[in-house]
Amino acid sequence: MCNKDIITLAIVDDHPMILEGLKSLFQGYSKYQIFLFTRGEAILDFINENRVDVVLLDIILNDGNGLDFCKSIKQKSKDTVVLGISNQEERSIIFRFLENGGNGYILKNADSKEIVDCVERAIVGELALSKKVQEIMLTQLSHSLELPRLTKREKQVLQAVSNGHTSAEIADMLFISVITVETHRRNLLQKFKAKNMFELVKIATENKLI
Incomplete structure (x- = not known):
């Protein structure tokens, strides 16, 4: 891939900025x-008809989960380099992205040079992790539960779930799609390593997160 004059780069994120x-x-x-x-399904459709060398893929999208889209992209085009680019800092999410075939992971607060460097490294076959991600991956897990960092939206969804609201109700309350709510719910289960929403709420309550 690195010998090609032109590298086709697809960027998938539902935030225009x-x-x-x-x-x-x-x-x-x-x-x-x-x-x-702006949609994961759109990049899958594009890959069906076009060669894509590199995909920069957000983890939370309006139409689904970037972890799942990464796996689907790799199934369609195993040679396409897929890099996660996200605000999600949890080790479990990073691990799962890489397990699904991801070639690297970049936090959105990385500087411009670091982002480009990660893409360049991934193109030549290296596992490309931004500096902060490397630090997160090297952090030893304690024997006790590692309480995850939650985004503002995840806290809102968690609170709403604990109050007994359905995904449809939460979507109306937060002015987001039901699919986005379901994505947040799956990510919360992953972050807390919980088997179901009942266990998730129990863990969050015990640790005074809600």
Whole structure:
């Protein structure tokens, strides 16, 4: 792949500012041909008809979970390099992304040079982790439960779940789609290593997170 003159780069994120920022960053390098997508299903459809060398993939998308989309992309095109780019810092999520075939993981607070460097490393076959992700991965898990960091939205969803609201009700309350709520619920289960929502709420309550 590294011998090609042009590298096809697909960026998948449902935040226009993130898309435009990453597009502007990589437009500074003439070898990248850039395509932007706001939905995971759209990149899957695109890959059916086009060669894609690199995908920068957000983890939480309006139409589903980036962890699952990573796996689907790899099933369709095993040679496509897939890098997670996200605010999600949990080791369990990073591990699962890599287990699903991801070639690396970048936190969105990484600087421009680090993002480009990670893409360049992944293209030549290296596992590309941003510096902060490397630190997270090297952190030894304690024997006690490692309480996850939650985003503001995840806290809102967790609180709503603990109050007995359904996904549809939570979607209406937070002005987001039911699919997005379900994605947050799956990520919360993954973060807390809980088997179901009852166990999740129990763990969160015991640790005074709600």
